[in-house]
Amino acid sequence: MFPEAGVLAPAVTAVFTAVLTEGPISRVALARRLGLSSGAVTKAARPLIEMGYLEELAATERTGPGAGRPASPLAIRADRELFVGVKITGDELIGVVCDLRAQVRTSAHRRLPVPDPDQVLTQLGELVDDLLDSHADYRPRTRRLGLAVSGDVDRTTGLVRYSPFLRWRDVPLRERAEKITGLTVTVENDVKALTTAEHWFGEGVGAESFALVTVGAGIGCGLVVGGRLVSGSHGVAGEIGHVGCDPNGPACHCGSRGCVEAIAGTGAIVRQAREATGRPELTLADAVALARAGDPPARAVFARAGDAIGSGIAAVANLVGPARIVVSGEGLSAYDLFEPHIRAGFQRQAFGAAADCPLSIRPLPFEEWARGAATVSIKALVDA
Template sequence: MSAVVALDVGGTGLKGAVVDRSGRLLCAERRATPRDEGPQAIAEAALTFAGDLAAGGPARDAGGTVHVALAVPGLVDDTAGWVRLAPNLGWSDLPLRTLVEERLDLPALVWHDARAAALAEGMLGAARGARDWLLVTIGTGIGGAVIADGRALHGTRGAAGELGHIGVAPDGPLCACGKRGCVEALASGRNLSVRYAELTGEADVAAEQIVARAERGDVSAQLVWETAVGALAAGLAGCAALLDPELIVLGGGVASAGDRLRDPLARRLATEVRFPPAPPLRTAALGERAGWIGAALAGWQAAGAEPGEVARWTL
């Protein structure tokens, strides 16, 4: 039946999978992103990981790899397969598709990670049946995808949906993009940890721990979390006013907080958006798997599978 290798390249981890045409998961693995070693090391780690999956037993047993599909954060030219800018990975003008194809001698595609996740959530997850909606991915960084009439908007340079780099606090902290006060600088998982460390001196406290401490009454954690929720609400309010979506789906690692994020965010968003009314919020159904599932869907569609065929997957 053959297989597609799907890889979700994140600022913290690389999530890989091998999926056959019926949607059967043959292999799943996660490796650390070597951020401390620099952008070239990250690229090499992604290429090596994809190569290992393509050459591994599950792919061989399925009849070989027909496509390699990567989901990547930042400004991504999906058509050309170039990563124009990925601040959290240190990449700039990287011809990633060409690098993969030359290394593995296999056809490859490169998609923006949020657009890949949106494909997965729209076909198999929380937005199934919706035509006009937004996906927000809140992880190491913050990305997003705009779905209009069932199709993902790309923009002139592949930057449509970059909620994370909407400015909401002109005097706020410096973002990885070089601007101050972006939503990402205040609300991403990595920057939640940074802000908490600045207040307490305690480094490397993960976002989920900060949320738990806020619930237990930790004043510093409460301040960091409330600031993050406010920044997200401000960014989403602008998107809602401009696009009038039928719903907003919250994905990524920080969104695993579930009601602890969705409920206060919905309350803040309702005060920010009066006309039209604020759209409902849903937590992504596929969680952190959405990036590689979307990449696998895209890979199989590129290899000739029909949308109706992959829409029956049960991953």
């Protein structure tokens, strides 16, 4: 919640969110966009301007017949508050400082020898200190820290119920991170955090529905439907990695067979490349190098993986029909090997007009996960 405000009226939240994600925007356009009267918009904007979150830009001169009063668009004052975001992986912490529009001001990493919760929290405290001490401006303007973790996360309580890559169970991450950093902490699943960032500040801006598919050790998916992140009534949603696409495919760690992740996750690719080449010591980098050099068995492994991802994405398009889909993730550093096969699998399996859904396929810049974590803490400003 904003520091100076009590409980926010829904109109204040709506105006803030719309200006943040779609501004600068005039009061008239805001009123139309939100279905509010222009009086209600003016009233809702006032405390946000007083608190310094919004500002009025200089009026744009409008001339010509039919032009009304010059409009003074409302804009976010992006430097009004800063946010720290940290992604916790099994072997590394990645941290950023962002402004209100999730623009990265600085970033830093720390290697993690072991993802033991005690060690991670000590390192997290040091990383946050490093980030906030890197500029005299940062610490006084920062009150919030967003954390992103893969696995089953209870955002409401900040409890990490289960994170397979970290081997964590029931770690009260928010509570412990608040104690160490003194900041207000938000914890979210990493794919959901990244989806929120893309929905608010990336290709998903303004989309009623939107999907982000992440390709890496796991294959994940964040879904926005009706403008809201889908979280699943039973705590599971977006598990595109476990859509079954080949009953005779490789065994999956989930107990089934031929899941997208069992064919296209990083581990699966290495395993299949070792089998295909007969070289049991092959690494992912070796497999990528072999495939780029034109080795047919290695190329076939990436082709099959891309096809499985495309087929899984088509399931998302056929079932939910998002306005657009972004495919990203650290696995897409081998983008060139995947892309044509993702598109081919998608086109083959997308039904009718579902094939019209635009697909952006691109690698994920290094700090994006941490920026996603920061975005969740920006969102917490208005969610509280």
